[in-house]
Each structure stands twice: as structure tokens, then as C-alpha cells.
Amino acid sequence: MKSKIGVYICHCGGNISDYVDVNKVREAVKDIEGVEISVDTMFACADSSQKQISDDISKKQLDGLVVASCSPKLHYPTFSAVAERGGLNKYNYVHANIREQVSWAHSDDKIGATEKAIKIVKAAIVRVKESVSLKPIEVKAQKSIAVLGAGVAGMRAAKELADLGIQVYLIEREHFVGGRISQLDYLCGADETGKELVTHLYEKIHEHTNVTLFTGAEVIKKSGSIGNFKIQVKITPRFIKNECNRDELLKAIEVCPVEVDDDFNFNITKRKAIYRNYDSEYPQKPTIDNKNCTRCGECEKVCSSIDFSQKEEILDLTVGSILAATGFDPYQPKEGEFGWGIGNVVTLPQFRRIINMCDDKLIYKGKEIKDIAYIYCVGSRQVDGDNKYCSRYCCTATLYTSILTHKKYKDIHSFHFNRGIRTYGKQEVIYDEASRLGDIFLQSYEYDPPEVTKLNGKTNVKIEDILTSGSEIDVDADLVVLVTGMEPRNDCSIGDVLKIPKGRDRFYNEIHMKLRPVETVIDGVTIAGACQGPKNIMESMNSALSAAAKSYSIVNKGELSLEPIIAKVDKETCVWCGKCAEACPFDAISMIKENGKDIAEINLSVCKGCGMCLPVCESNSIDMDGFTDLEIESMISVLAGS
Amino acid sequence: MAKINPKFTDELKKYGAFDTNACYNCGHCTAVCSLSTEDDSFPREMVRFSVLGLEENLKTSLKPWLCYYCGECSETCPRQAFPGELMMTLRRWLTAKYDWTKLSGLLYKSLPVSITFFLLVIAAVIGFGSYEKFDTEKIMHLGHYFEMFSIAGVFAFILLPNIIRMWYFTIVKAGVKVKFVTYFTKIWELIVHMFTQKRALGCDDNQLRWFEHLILVIGYLSLLFTTVVLDWFGTESTFIIWLGYAESAVIFIVTFIFMYERVKKSKELARHAHPSDWFFVIWLFLMGLTAFIVRIFIDADLIENNLWMYLIHLTVLVQWALIIVPFGKWTHFLYRSFAMYFDALKKIK
Numbered sequence: 001m002k003s004k005i006g007v008y009i010c011h012c013g014g015n016i017s018d019y020v021d022v023n024k025v026r027e028a029v030k031d032i033e034g035v036e037i038s039v040d041t042m043f044a045c046a047d048s049s050q051k052q053i054s055d056d057i058s059k060k061q062l063d064g065l066v067v068a069s070c071s072p073k074l075h076y077p078t079f080s081a082v083a084e085r086g087g088l089n090k091y092n093y094v095h096a097n098i099r100e101q102v103s104w105a106h107s108d109d110k111i112g113a114t115e116k117a118i119k120i121v122k123a124a125i126v127r128v129k130e131s132v133s134l135k136p137i138e139v140k141a142q143k144s145i146a147v148l149g150a151g152v153a154g155m156r157a158a159k160e161l162a163d164l165g166i167q168v169y170l171i172e173r174e175h176f177v178g179g180r181i182s183q184l185d186y187l188c189g190a191d192e193t194g195k196e197l198v199t200h201l202y203e204k205i206h207e208h209t210n211v212t213l214f215t216g217a218e219v220i221k222k223s224g225s226i227g228n229f230k231i232q233v234k235i236t237p238r239f240i241k242n243e244c245n246r247d248e249l250l251k252a253i254e255v256c257p258v259e260v261d262d263d264f265n266f267n268i269t270k271r272k273a274i275y276r277n278y279d280s281e282y283p284q285k286p287t288i289d290n291k292n293c294t295r296c297g298e299c300e301k302v303c304s305s306i307d308f309s310q311k312e313e314i315l316d317l318t319v320g321s322i323l324a325a326t327g328f329d330p331y332q333p334k335e336g337e338f339g340w341g342i343g344n345v346v347t348l349p350q351f352r353r354i355i356n357m358c359d360d361k362l363i364y365k366g367k368e369i370k371d372i373a374y375i376y377c378v379g380s381r382q383v384d385g386d387n388k389y390c391s392r393y394c395c396t397a398t399l400y401t402s403i404l405t406h407k408k409y410k411d412i413h414s415f416h417f418n419r420g421i422r423t424y425g426k427q428e429v430i431y432d433e434a435s436r437l438g439d440i441f442l443q444s445y446e447y448d449p450p451e452v453t454k455l456n457g458k459t460n461v462k463i464e465d466i467l468t469s470g471s472e473i474d475v476d477a478d479l480v481v482l483v484t485g486m487e488p489r490n491d492c493s494i495g496d497v498l499k500i501p502k503g504r505d506r507f508y509n510e511i512h513m514k515l516r517p518v519e520t521v522i523d524g525v526t527i528a529g530a531c532q533g534p535k536n537i538m539e540s541m542n543s544a545l546s547a548a549a550k551s552y553s554i555v556n557k558g559e560l561s562l563e564p565i566i567a568k569v570d571k572e573t574c575v576w577c578g579k580c581a582e583a584c585p586f587d588a589i590s591m592i593k594e595n596g597k598d599i600a601e602i603n604l605s606v607c608k609g610c611g612m613c614l615p616v617c618e619s620n621s622i623d624m625d626g627f628t629d630l631e632i633e634s635m636i637s638v639l640a641g642s
Numbered sequence: 643m644a645k646i647n648p649k650f651t652d653e654l655k656k657y658g659a660f661d662t663n664a665c666y667n668c669g670h671c672t673a674v675c676s677l678s679t680e681d682d683s684f685p686r687e688m689v690r691f692s693v694l695g696l697e698e699n700l701k702t703s704l705k706p707w708l709c710y711y712c713g714e715c716s717e718t719c720p721r722q723a724f725p726g727e728l729m730m731t732l733r734r735w736l737t738a739k740y741d742w743t744k745l746s747g748l749l750y751k752s753l754p755v756s757i758t759f760f761l762l763v764i765a766a767v768i769g770f771g772s773y774e775k776f777d778t779e780k781i782m783h784l785g786h787y788f789e790m791f792s793i794a795g796v797f798a799f800i801l802l803p804n805i806i807r808m809w810y811f812t813i814v815k816a817g818v819k820v821k822f823v824t825y826f827t828k829i830w831e832l833i834v835h836m837f838t839q840k841r842a843l844g845c846d847d848n849q850l851r852w853f854e855h856l857i858l859v860i861g862y863l864s865l866l867f868t869t870v871v872l873d874w875f876g877t878e879s880t881f882i883i884w885l886g887y888a889e890s891a892v893i894f895i896v897t898f899i900f901m902y903e904r905v906k907k908s909k910e911l912a913r914h915a916h917p918s919d920w921f922f923v924i925w926l927f928l929m930g931l932t933a934f935i936v937r938i939f940i941d942a943d944l945i946e947n948n949l950w951m952y953l954i955h956l957t958v959l960v961q962w963a964l965i966i967v968p969f970g971k972w973t974h975f976l977y978r979s980f981a982m983y984f985d986a987l988k989k990i991k
Contacts, residue, residue, distance in 0.1 A: 371648075413648040438663045440648060440693060467667045468690050475646040 002064035002092065002129045004036040006056050007121065010044035010069035012099055019103040021114040025068070028118045034129055036060055044069045050082050057086025064088075064128040068096035068121045089133035091564075091626055096124035119639055126634040134564040134625055139605050141227035141555045142320035146171060148219060148494060151179025152537060153529030153544040154325035155201040160548040161323075162210035166555060169317055170205065170213045175238055175287035176277060177202055177215065179327050180530075181537065183264060183349065185356045188400035188430060195280060197537075202282045214315075215283060222322075222497050225605040226524030227560045229319050237310035239288040244305035249274075249286055252299035252306060260292045266330075266350040269357075274299055274306075320555030321524045323547050324508065325540075326494055328530035331379025331387070331484040338375050338482050339452025344459045345480040347378075348398060355404060362409045364479055370411055373461040373477035374398050375450055376418040380485030380534075383446045389505050391485025391534040396427040398483045399434040406437050414439040415475050417450045417463055443467050452480055486534040498525055499587065507533045518547040521586070523562075523605070526550050565609040565626035567602050574599040574621040580613035589613060650695025656751040657738070658916040659731040664721040665689045671715035671725040677844045682708055682985070685715055685725040688732060701739055702816035704988070706732035707974075707981030712845035713910020727914045734918065737973050740804045740811070746969040753917050759965050767957045771949070778949045782875060785956050789870045792963040800968040805980055812984050820987045831986040836979035854896050859975070861892035862926070869933070875940060886937060893930030897923050922971035928958045 009025050011017035022040045030038040037056060041049045044067055056062060065088060067079045072095040080090040098117040106113040143166060147158045150172035158170045176182070177198065184194030192200070205211045214235055221232035240249070258273035265271075273293040276286040288299075288306070300306045330349045333340035344364070346354065354364055362369040376398065380391040395418070402414040416439060423431040435441070442465045444450055450463040455476070462474040488506040495508060500520050503509040508527045511519045518526045528547035529540040554560065567588075576598035581589040588606035591598055600622075614622050623629055651662055665686075672678050672686040684705040691699045700706075709729040716726035738747030749756045774781050813820060835841060839859070842852045865886065868874045874886035900923050904912040932955035939945040945952060966972050 415646065415648075435666060436661065436664050438648065438651065440646060440663075441666075468694065468696075469687070471644060473644055473646060473694060473696075 001034070002131065003034045004060065004062050005034050005064035005066060005125060005128055006053065006060070006062040007035055007038040007066045007125065008044050008049075008053055008068065009038070009040045009098075009121065010067065011040065011042045012070060012103075013043055016069070016099050016103045016117075019107050019110050019113045020098060020117045021110070024114050025098075025117050025121055029121050029125060032122065032125055034064075035125060036062055045075055045078055050078070053079075053082050054086035057083065057088050062086070062088060063092060064131065065093040066096055066121065066124045066128055067093070068098045068117070068124065070099040071097050091134040092128060092131050094124040094128040094131065096120050119641075123635040123638040126638050127631045130628065130631045130634055132625070132628070136561040137564055137566075137604050139225075139227045139560045139562060141558055141560045142229075142318050143167065143555050143558060144169065144317075144319045145321045145323060145551050145555060146219070146229070146231055146317060146319040147323045147325065149173075149179065149325040149327055149529070149531070150177040150213065150215070151325060151327050151529065151540075152181045152197060152201060153327070153540040154179075154323075155198075155205055156541055157323055157325060157528055157544040157548040157551075158211050159201065159204045159208065160545055161552060162205065162208040164548075164552055164556070166210065166552060168211045169233075169319065170211055171217045171219060171233060172213065172215045173218050175216045176281050176283065177213070178282070180330075182277070182281070183266075184352060186400075186404060187537065188396055188427070195278065199280060199282065206282075216287070217315075219494055219497055220314075222499075224318070225603055226554060226562075227320050227605065229322055229524060231317050231319065231322070233315040233317060235313040235315060236290065237312060238285065239290070239293075239306060239308055239310050240285050241305045241307045244285060245303065246284075248303035249305055252303035253286060255298045255302055257296060257298060258292055258294055260289070265353045265357075266347065268346070268350050268353060321526065321551040322498060323526045323528060323551045324494065324498065324500065324531060325527070325529040325544060325547070326489055326492075326531040328486040328534070329489050331391075331487045333378055333482055333484060338378055338450070339454075339459065339461075339480055340482065342452070342454050342459070344478065345452065345482060347482050347484045348374075348394065348401065349484065351479075351481045352401060355401070355408065358409075360409070362405065362412070367478065369478040371413045371415070371476065371478045372402070372405065372481060373415045373417060373452075373459075373475055373479070374402070374481045374483055375452070375461070376416065376421075376483045377446075378482040378484045379487065381419065381446065387485065387487065387505065389485075389534065390422065392422075392424075392539075393534060393536040394483045394485055395422045396430055396536070398481075399423060399430045399439075401481075402434050402439055403430070403437065415461070415477065416441045417461060418443055419446060441467070442473060486530055489531065495531075498522060500525060500527065503533075505533065507531065518543055518550050521608075523608075524551075524554055560605070562605055563609065565624065566604060566607040567609065567611070567613055567622050567624050569600050569602060570621040570623070571599055572621075573619050575619055576600055577618060579616040579618070580622060583612045583616045585610065585612060644694070644696045644699065647695030647697065650697060651692060654692055654728075654731055654735060657731045657734040658914065659692070659728050660724040660914070661721075662689060662692050662723055662728055664723040665693060665725070666721055668720065670718055670720060674714050674718050675709075676712070676714070676846050677708060677710065677841070681989070684709060685729050689723065689725050689728055692728060692732070698815075700732060701736070701811050704812050704981045704985050706736055707978050708841070708985065710839075710842040710845050710848070711911040712848055713913075714846060716910050716913075724914065726910060730911070730914075730916075733974065733977075734916065736808075737971075737977065740808045740973075740977070741800075741969060742803050742807060743800065743969070746973075749965070749969050750916075750918055756917065756921065756965075760961055763961045763964065764957050767953060767960060771953055776949055778946055778952070781949065781956075782945075782952060785952070785959070786870075786873060786876065788956075788960070789963075792960075793866075793870065796963065796968045801973070801976060804973070805976060808977060808980060809984065812981075813987065816988075818988050820990065824987055824990050828983060828986045828990070832979055832983035835982040836975070839978070841982060854899065857892055858896040858926075861889045861896070861930075865889035865893060865930070865933070874933075875937065883937065883941070887934065890930040890934040890937070894927050894934065895930075897927035897930065901927060918971050921966060925958060925962050925966055929962055932958050 007029055009022050011022055026038050026040045065083050076095050083090045083093040098120055102113050102117045145161055145166050146169045147154050148171050150170050158168045161168045181194040182198045187194055216236040218234050219231050220234045224230040253272050253274050256272035256274045259270040261267040262269045262271035264277040274286055274288045335341050339345045379387055405412045421431055442463050444463050448464050450461050453460050458476040459480050460474055460476055464470050465473045499522055500508045508531050510517050520527055526547040528544040576591055580600055586606050586608055588603045589600050592601040611624055669686045672683055678684050688705055706729050711726055711730055713726045716724045719725055734750050738750055842848055868886045872882050904915050907913045936952055936955045939948055939951050
């Protein structure tokens, strides 16, 4: 029980004192038992007032502090710091809001407002009486970080962390690094191809002793908490020996009789069951696709490097933080969506692969392509579907692709069926270039999308063009390109393992879009790149570096200090009904055996002090530090006037 | 339903258009245009039709003729797509479309063809002169006949059929239903616009240019009347002689000003002059000047021994009457006024 409490009541320069009789409030509380001093001040937040309060605390040996002023959102941190400067534990300071909750809300009733202010200040006083000093929870942090996904974002983050001296485990599900960017040739606004960019990054992490790369690897289990995550990694074998003969391997690819759709080329070509995606791909070793391999043994006959005896491995790692950069999937159009399936209709990623494969003539299915219709916002900004978001990268990517076709092939005509071109920022010059090359832009509203039909052997695209006062305009295209946006990975099992929450758009969610853009509510898990939402390469890099910095700040000191406002269990009364564990959104509660009895235990570094477990506990065995039942009940009794 | 024809802008460029594809449909041009109205909104719509290559929409439209090229749209276009010059280009293109002989298109698109035609006329006049053994009296007499017959012939075989084609495209094909009697009640529109070009006054700060143009038209028409009907070169009447001097002087002075402006490129409309624009203004200047000098030669009794002067005038006259009037820019005199007439017909509910 605190007995030397300082109470400071702020005028807020008239904001409060114009409606609340501050003197009367001071008079009403000054004689309460335990109140050492009560003062009213013009601006409590002013430097001189802050100094006065901290001096009072140290000189008068105050053991509790109440400041009645504005919203705690604004100045709770200010006065916490004042308390600490005066030598008072900040959890012995209680904030009373008499501006937003009183003077501003009841400017029509000064007497009532003053009465309410008195009650609120009295409640704060009784709460501070019951308050307990708390210390931050210190935990050890492993100086290692798992980066999930070796795309450009993951590799960039890995390199940054390794440079800072952190042990990085770079875990890639595929057998090759590079992710989506390795599927691109020329990149808009860069002198490099996507493959070169990937190679460049790979070389950087490859030479770094601090980075351990796992390919064909997946995190299948996670336990522990910030600073000490224990993850289990499943590594699927490549079936190729470590020391391998390159020429023999190429021969092995040649003789493999199994042909399957090549998903690297978005199924427009075939590949073998033993494959590599392109010559300069890293790691420079083919892999055997276990799902499709028939074990016919043809490859073993010509190649000594094949090793079918390799087994799946499970690896246990301990890391201080996890950085997820698991990327996106391109939207897959539905049958019949903008003519998908009628032939001569491809997606933008497919079209990029086609351009990559055609040198001086653009050929698709044996026919030369001259007139290309691009249909924008396929799978993005949907009216009926769930993907309400804009995929950001596609307008620029499409116009850039169109410019590429003009440069590479002759007599190309491009028709852009769009819903408003969004080549934001510096990318506007791409729009300008395409437009001056003679590209034609047609625009429709979202509820009147263009129609693609097969007419007399030609693929016809029709639109009610709002730029031609809604007239019906159509074009016969040799090829229709559906500009498909980004979607969250279809296989998002990693998110489920890590328990990263997803937004309505099914991408992983950050805590705060603007202020905490790479942290998740799972302490210690950060996100980067397109797994969080559509991004272009530059934006992915920004978030990768930002997430790397955030993850680094968690592990770099080797220990962590956590907020002590958490739930605690009364071991005597707890009978383990399990309801608290069900209610906990953070998985912080588990059952333990103590003295032959099942009871609940709270993981200190996982609990966020949300209080969800408190009301469901039938035996009332859980209390919250900083918001104890005693504090809350005493406040209620004052406010209820008893 | 209209099909896009991306190759159309290439065709249009031959008539003078510039970077039309640069247009991003902001509509600035339409907003600044002082002649554009809610019912007749241009030039953006015409730019759009051109970019998409919707020839039918362009062919049935009167809007290119409703623009008098003050050039404000081109000056303020944020994309330098020169909408004003596009409207001018469309007038050339329409002139070619209206012309059943297709010669207009050929002359507009090819400078060498135009020059060849002019050279052929020179050869023909010299041939005619030698055939008539350079007999001054006979040649001048036949020259006067040529004036009358060429006017009648060009009108009957070229201009009248072309105006009927224009009517067919812009009224019949455009699906406008006009009551027969309306053609008579609205005829006044045709006459007013033909002789006053009063719509040009709607352009901002255009009074001076309108006035220059007006006196040029009056000077030209009255000189035509003076030479053809009053036989200026053959008359003894002092009044007619001085009238002719005044009219021809007006023509070459005003056209000289126009040429000077085109050289200086002081106005937006003069910045992108097409060869056909130059031919029109130069030949009109030469017509006025040579006629003026020929009459001086007659009055000074020099013409007997200096037939060459009359032959020069005759060459200019024949080139004018057989090339520029039926197939060149002269036709805008008719198409502009008929466009105002047809537009008035369209607006009758």
C-alpha cells in the first residue's frame, strides 16, 4: 500500500480548466489518506513542470504518482519517464485522463465535469495505492537468425545480417535459389537481368562464412519464443552426389525419359524428371524431381553422380529471430476468365518466358505474333473475387514488356485494355515511352470488363471504352496477355507453422502498416518482400533490409528485455481446465505438472498481457501484473461511488 | 462496333499529323477550345478516333471543319501531341476522302506528284502558246474562255459530286434524318458562313486574322467576277480597270502577309505548314500579282510584244484552276461552309 502519493492536476492551458474546476479537484483529493502532495499546474508536460515532478519524487520520497491530464496515448510515456528520472518505478505511476474523457466531452456541464474529474482522479489514487513495482523480463537471445526463402529479398536480408556478424540460416524450399526473379530476363529500370541479379546476390552470400544455405528445405515445426526459437527443418534430398561430374549430369538430363510440365516456364514447355531451370542456375547442380521420377535407372547408366540412396533429413536449429521472405504466386486465371483456355491467351509471366525463348520473331504455338492485347488487373482489384488489392507491379511490368517486344521484334502493335494505368513514381517514364511508341490504351470500368471471344478463328477482345465515350471498340489479337497480379503463396504452410496472422487479402500481416511495417504480432518474427503484399523488387529490398535491421535489433545484444505486464497463474488454486490456453491468441499457455498436479504455465516471453485468459478462468487463478484485480476493483468501487 | 486499326496513324502522318499517339486523353485540348461545345466536343474525340483508326467515325464527322485552328490546344497540350495540327490533317484527309477522283489524296501525300502536275501544266501552256503561234490576241481570247469553262467544268464534274459525297457521308451514312423542307429553311446558314466565315470570330483573339481572311475572300471572289464576267483584261471601262487593280492588290498584299507569317512561324497554325498550305497561299499571291502586272502591261501597251507575261499569268491560272481549286486547299471554302450548313441540319430535332 502506497502512502506517499504525489497528485498533479493539469490545466492544459485552459483546455481542461475552462470546464473543470481544477482547484476544486485538487481540494477534493488533497486530504485523501496517502496523498502527500496535490498540485495543479498550467502545463504538466512543460519542461519546468516535469522537472518539478521528478524533484518532488526524489526530495519527498514519493512512492506513487498520479498525473491527471490529457490522453495517456499522448503523454503516458512522458510521465513514465518523469517517474523514472525521479527514482520511482514507472509501474507506480497512474495516468488519469481528464481532458478527452472530461473537459472535452462535457463542455456543456461544468459542474458535472468537475464531479467526474474528481472521481477519475480518486480512482487513479486508489489504483496507484495498490500498484506494484515491476521489473522488465530479461531473456537470453540467440545470435542467429533463420531467413525463410532465398529469393532476392531473403538473400539480400541474409547478406545484410551476415555482414553484421549474425549467423544466418537461409532456408529455401526449392532446390535452387532466386525465386520469382530468376524467371525474369530484363528488369524494368535496371541494366541487369533477373538472373544476373540472382547470381550477384548468390555470390555474395556464398562467399560469406556466416550464411548457411539449405535448399530443398522447409521449416515444419516451431517452438520457443523471441530470442530462443527452436525450429525443425526438413531437407529433401537432391539425389545428386556432392562431388559430381557436370558432363555426365547433362547427359543424364538428356536420357531421362520422363517429361512433365515445366513450372519454371509456367507450363508452356516440358522438362525432364532430372532437371535444372537454366544454365547459370545456383546451386550449379541439377536435381531429381522425386514426385515424377519413375526410378527407371536410365540416368544412373550414364552418370555416376546420381545417388538414390540419399534420405530425407530433419535438422534442429535454434535461432533468436525468424525473418520470413517467402514470396508470392502469380494469380492463376480461372477457366473462361478473360478467355483463359480458348487458346492464344497467356498470362504475363508466361509471356515473359515466351519472349525469353523467341529471338528475332515472336512465335507462339507456331504462329507469328504481331497484335498483342494486354488485359490488366486480372486477379487484382476484383469486383466479385477476394483480391481487392492492386498488385502494384503489373502496370509497369506490362508496359515495360510491351517496350521490350517493340525493341526485339518488328511491327508489333500493343493494345492495353486497362482500368487506369498506375505507373506510379519514377515508373511514369515507362508509360510515356510505351505511349510514344504507338501503344493504344483502352479503358473500362471495373463492372464492365473487356470480353475475349473466339471469332472466325481470331481472338477478339471487345471493350466499352470510356476514353471513346463508352463506344464499343474491338480488336483482333494474335495473342491475348492476361496481366495477372500477385497472390499469397498457395502453399502457405510455413505461415501456419509460424502462426503469422494473415490479412483479409490472405497476405501476411504486419503489426502496423505505417509505423511497424515489418514486425508481426509473433514477437521475434519479421516479414519481408511479397509475402506481405504485392511489391516490386525495390520495395522488396527496402522491406528486406528493414526486416533485417529489426531482427538484428532483437538478437544483437544477446539478451532481451520484455514488458512485464503479463498474466500470472496462482499455482495453489489452478486446477487446469485448459480454458485459458484455448483463449490465448499467442499460444503462451501450456500445461505443466507441478507437485503432482496439472496446472497452467505462462511463457513469459510469449505472453502479451492481452488479458483474454482472465475472464475465462473459472477458479479465478490468473491475475495480470500491472492490472491486478485489486487495482481494478478498487477503481470500480470509487467510480461507482461506494 | 468499331475495330481498331493501329496502322491508320501511319496513313494520317502522310497528311501532316504529328505525334498523335502521345495523347493520354486528358482532354485539355477540348477544355481550352473556345469553339468546342457540349454537343460538338472536339478535338480530343477526333484525336481518340485517329489513334484508334476509326475511319468510319472520322469520315462521318463534321467536327474537323468546325475547328478554325487558333492553335491554343496545341500550345497547351501537355504531351505535345499537336491536336490543332491533327484537326488540320483531318481536314486534308477528309478532302481526299470526299474527292471521288482520288487525286486529292495523291497530291496531299506526295510532293513529287504535285510538282509533276505543276510542271505538266507549264509544258501544256507553252505547248498551247506555240500551237497558237504566240498570237497575243487569240491566246488572251482563249484564256478568257478557259476561265469560264474551267469554272463550269470543275464545279460540275469535281466540286459538285464531291459535295454530294460529303453530304452522303456526314448526313446519310451518319444516320441523320433530315426533312426535305429543312434543306431550304437552313440554306441561309450556308450563305452566311460561305461569305462571312463568322464562326472564325469565335476563336480567341482572332479578329484581325478573320478580317484579313474576309477581305481576301471578298477580293478573290470579286476579282473572279471582274475578270470572268466583266472581262477585266478586255474592258475599256476605267471603273472596272481600277476595280480590278484594287482587288488584285488586296489579294497579293494579304497573301504576302500570310506568307510572311508562315515563314516567321509566329502563329501556332503556321508552325507545321504542309506543302499544300504553301501552294495555296503562294499561288493566290501569284494570281493577284500576275493579273495586276498583266493589266499594267495592257495599259502601257506592252502586252503585244511581251506575251510571256500573259503566259506566266495563264500558267498560274491554269495550275490554280485545275490543281489547287478542285484537289487542293481551295476546297475548304466549300467544305467549311457546307459543314456549317449540314451541322445546322443535324441539330434540327
